[in-house]
Amino acid sequence: MDAAAGICRDRVVAVTGAGRGLGRAHALAFAAEGARVVVNDLGVGPDGRPGGDSPAGRVVEEIRARGGEAVAHSGDVASAEGAASLVATALGSFGRLDTLVNNAGFLRDRMLVNLDEDDWDAVVRVHLTGHFLPLKHAAAHWRAETRAGREPVARVVNTSSGAGLLGSVGQGSYSAAKAGIVGLTLVAAAELSRYGVQVNAVAPAARTRMTERTFAGTMAAPKDPGAFDAMAPENVSPLVVWLGSAASAGVTGRVFEAEAGRITVMEGWRRGPTADRGTRWTPAEAGDTALKLLAEGVPPHPVYGARQET
Template sequence: MSKLLQGRVAIVTGAGRGIGRAHALELARHGAAVVVNDFGVSLAGEGTGESPAEAVVAEIEAAGGRAVVNGADVADFADAEAMVRQAIDAFGGLDILVNNAGFVRDRMLVNTSEEEWDAVIRVHLKGHFAPLRHAGAYWRAESKEGRQRAARVINTSSGAGLQGSVGQATYSAAKAGIAGLTLVAAQEMGRYGVTVNAIAPVARTRMTEGAFDTSAMALPEDNSPIVAWLASVDAADVTGRVIEIDGGKVTVENGWSHGPAHDLGRRWDAVDVGPALRDLLAAAPAPEPVYGA
């Protein structure tokens, strides 16, 4: 067993299957004790009654690691708080939070229902906020008591949130929100010893199979070594970054940044905006194509 994460305690949400399962197994392989969270839902977020987290915990324990099952709804504020408390009670603390849980309800924008929008935004965006909020409060308290931990948060965005994806307006909006949340949390929580980064993983999972040809896509476990390193003490100087992972290719995303500008020095007149803005657009790099465009 690797010593990279020896003695560290992690929560991985949505860890019963797919990318989350791979993360949990990888963190455990490197020595972390893992709270394996899975709410047990279908691809569309509907309850199934299954407990795939139990199989992941059994696999970790069979390999000599330590893990416990958690069935929290990560977008439920009280459930998220209890999940953080379970890690502390079971293993004596918390060092790593991997926010991964989510599902899709793909639909063209004009066909998307209010219920579909609310459900996807809830599980992805609030499902990142709630665990991060409670873990952050714990790390702040530890820091104030002189017990600052080398804490790490790895959120899960997506190329859909960074470049956009036709037929995934809701999912893209949620994943873009996660990227923004990552930037703010990195700045606010750095004083407590916490780094906050996000990955944009590419993998053949339940969420991608059936949507398009996934035969050439990377495997879920291809993403997890990057997560393991970001979760380590060695990654203390990396924060506020979004990293795309596609098999063996790792890309640091640039995100929004200030481009060409023109300061008129006074309030604009609408008739003057067109020529000036067209000049700026001509000088700016072209945006990357939306997936599916």
Template sequence: MSLCADRVVVVTGAGRGIGRAHALAFAAAGAFVVVNDVSESAAHAVAEEIGPSAVVNTDDVADWDGAGRLVRTALESFGGLDVLVNNAGFLRDRMLVTMSEQEWDDVVRVHLKGHFAPLRHAAAYWRAVRKAGGSVDGRVVNTSSGAGLLGSVGQGNYSAAKAGIAGLTVVAAAELARYGVTVNAIAPAARTRMTEGTFASMMAAPESGFDAMAPENVSPLVVWLGSVESGDVTGRMFEVDGGRIGVAEGWRHGPVVDKGGRWDPAEVGVVVRGLLEGVSSSPVYGA
């Protein structure tokens, strides 16, 4: 019950689905929670469910000034900020040949900029605290996706944004370590308004009574990552769904051939095919 006692947590997109589950789980672990959602009614419903340890913020997290107000809400309401959980997002699924510029821009804005802007304002606060001689035990938990790790047919905009979040996570982890902040990411799978079509065949709970697609299954990992116990874990991507927690392995240096000089294009084919022998890759979702 006291894993996150008195820690101040911001959860974006907390009005419904996974974000709501995170907010409730952090509150149950003793945290003060800023419930952020652009739906005022949804945000207030979650805050009322939590009680006096929660406040509401309805700013657009992809708006620079709005993200700043979100961080200030935590500071003014609870006197600090310990944990930022970037969760807000939506879908505009379309095959690339029919995707509009607006559908691309909207998804990249909400997911990628919607992670960067709150992170940037939170990081500025933590840096200021450290420079003033204070102590920081900050946590950031970003939300990527299997689509960002492996790609997903019909979700080029979403996959690109979520892959960007994965890249942002490792850079932020490296840059913010000096201020006492860890940055990790999750790639969750759960039943939400965004995924109801994807997981339609898994909607009903099995006879065992364990609903593997319930959003609440994702939150225990996020709460732990937001706690003081997780200070030695940073720059990691975790896949989480049902009762499973896994570590995703990203791009890394693989086989290499060094000629010691410039290649002739005619030489490259046999080299590339040789490098690819025995090197497997996971298929794109939906391919």
């Protein structure tokens, strides 16, 4: 595709955790559609510990080799300083910021009884705080633009997970953080619409460093080089690019699953069967009523990895 004619032509996009996997695929896809890209990556290992690597620079080189424009950012977006410098890098390098893709994260999986507080805090910090702080600083910029009479056509794409929507055994911290990202997305969409900002989330499934151990053997690339690679991270990027473009006008506060060739609109918590007696229940009455309502409702999807009763 001619990048000059792409759906993100002239847009400036910042992608966090863009040195590998999904983030790298997103950065390359945005550049292919004409965007100028800020490639953020801290260069850590899959568990968030120092990795001694600089993958953001390599992705920038890839984009430039294909005729695109990009700059690297190696700050920690889960810190106020790093998040602020991400926005500053976009403004300093390209004069604007149009789209923020929050994608950075890592895993430290443990069953709950074995999960250390430090590991819990680290996972929640990078996923949830690492979404909140870049969003906050980008939103402050867009609010200032609106108040100056330059209302942006701004987009935020957050990265949740099926683990955050349905739960995943052995991933309590990750599931909690990813569920929090959905809540953050809904609030941000409601609060920021007045400033020309749309906020959505994707729950991707793809082969990355984070998933290769969790789903070992089920996400391998096909042996036939001509076959469709259902688990390639590049399959998720087209939806992310569209959500990050002006073409997605009117779409905000939504959550999508994206995997292989499938896109699903997720329908979250909605009020189901209800009983109202107009006064206080006794515990026994509340229990009887709850059981009746549960029998009328739709059973939840099973938690990933949960043992199924036969």
